[in-house]
Amino acid sequence: MTNEMQKSEPMASETNKRRKNASLDRRKARAGWLFILPFVIGFVIIYLPMVVESIRFSFSDIQMGSGTFTTTFVGFQNYNKALFEDPSFAQVLVKGLQRLAFDIPAIIIFSLFMAIMLNQKMVGRGVFRAIFFIPVILSTGIMESISAMDILGEYMESSEGIDTGSGTNAATQLVSSMDLQRLFSNMKVGTEIVEYVTTAINNIYDIVNRSGVQMLIFLSGLQSISPAIYESCKIDGATAWETFWKITFPMITPMILVNAVYTVIDSFTSESNSVMSYISGVYSTADGSEISAAMSWIYFMIVIAIVAVVAAVVSAFVFYQRKSE
């Protein structure tokens, strides 16, 4: 092929080349479509009908018969019921959102911190890594719901008291957080920060459990920073603190964006989310399936709005390293 090109006259080879390029581009585009074809087909044939159905269900009343079901259009009745007639949905929703506003920064900061720790050379790094990623693999799905109901674990944690255990555990938690609060108030920092930190510490298990994937993503980001940059920094006499803020942090911002979006999505859709479990609860009640569909669409709208806001805010701060091309 190359031989032919060389032999042909310059003009001809130019046009030839262009045509070849164009056809190559087209061929590559076609190949690209072929590669993503499974998703496209699946999306169009399976997913899209389900989405449409789900939206339709949320606007209608379903009668389950034997072997078949009928739907009648009822307008916004289900949404009305979900938002205004259901006694606790709005409350659960607001509370869940508050909780998430708290959780998401905590998870991101914690996972970034841990990723940096795990990225350093230290004794037993492999072991710690293996342990830290255990929750990603093992504490999902069913284990999450088991842990949520685990009164035995609470009982074992509590140092005194015998009965069901839940009360005593709350008490010990309160005591420990009070201690922390005293510690922080001695340090004269704002009460908001104090409260934030104490709640984070009380929820540390939860946060550790949910930051596994984020840690992995941060680790991958940290690994991809060229050691040469760090080296030149060190030669110029930068401290670790400076290096972090001038090098690591800017380079890791794209990962922060990814993680922010992922954390929002993950915590909004996880089984342990209070709103989600409430919706699931409504689904399994009699006649609740349409209302639960309506609820989850309301919820989805909120989620997508939050994802958009988070993505917009974070991406304003993202630093992209120019590739030398």
Next chain:
Amino acid sequence: MNAQNTEKKPVIKRETKNRIRVDFDRTPLKDRLKARFLNFYFLSRIVIWIFRLVLMVGISYIVLYPFLTKIAGSVMAPEDFVDVTVRLIPKHFTLDIYRAIASELGYWAAFRNTFLLSLISAVIQTMICALIGYGFAKFKFKGRNIIFLLVILTMIIPHQTMQLSMFMEFRYFDILGLVRLFKGGGIEIFGHNIKNIGSVSEIVDETTGEVIREAKAGWFAGFFEKLNILKFKQPDGTKGDTLRLFKYYIERRGQMVEKYRYSFEFTQNGVNLTNTYIPMVLLSLGGLGFKNGLYIFLFRQFFRGIPDELEESAYIDGSGTFRTFVQIILPLSIPMLITVFLFSFCWQWTDEFYTNLFFPSDTVNMLVKLVGKIPNSLKTDYAGQELYYSAIRNTCGLMIIFPLVIIYAFLQRFLVQGIEQSGLAN
């Protein structure tokens, strides 16, 4: 110290042909140790080292502690739960709970079903997501970004939103009306000797409409039933959707030739695919399974990190895109493949949502459905009942994740490796 050394020149003590013994005028040991260990740099490093170790151990403890309490609770006898002095160390060591769960709740059947489901969907998901991720990473085409947004969308829409419609979709499964097309029609599959493949549900004489042979579970149908690929009986014993074998005659060279053909016979508008693996397989084939958006994203990041020159040289050598992908890219991405496989296998294994949705009846036992059930031999109604039941639930959880622990132990080194190799290039 360096300055000192250069000032005082080393004295050559003895010199042989190929060895020189040089005597440095060294600072005394005490001073050297002092200089080495008592400076700010070293001390701060020690402090940081200790701080880091404590932190790491502490967080490891937080991660492992729940498992520890679960294990402790699982080997306790009922008496221990009313004993105030017993906390983490059991007084009466017993494996009763494990034994009861394994024998009474049908653990092994559930294990097999879950294993098959997880394995099938994990393999398919890994392959499909690798394909899709590669398509997004390495090819430029119109609409790429829009489709990738759709991938993100499938991640964002909470699957509870789709709960009802997903169930309906697979309960009355009918893609593009194909099923209704086949209904009553039937497809000829194996020609005329189909009798021997074992009975399906029943053989029906097409002309008279009478049932020639009632079904026994032959190996063919039995195979499908066992693997939960097709269900020929409803859980309540009534006849469900059937794959029927029709007997009919055609005339060939003046002779009547006996022929059989398969036909779907449906009781409803569409096939009931619940209690089979098919819904999960179909979702996985479309890259729509549990958390597949994340896998696609991970693969995309990973393949972006692979230099384009690699493929270009393959193209120049005349290899096609798909062949390049299989022969050159895939072998490079084994750590990532294993990572995604590990994720999808384990997450599918412990997943409640899809399992409960697609396996609503009790005939197909799944591991996650064991949780919350109390084995009959362990039922009690004394003071520590609540704690004891909680311990049983925990034990169930432990038994569910036990295989995963083994898999994780073997594959965890690929987890970090795979992720580390995926570049950042966003």
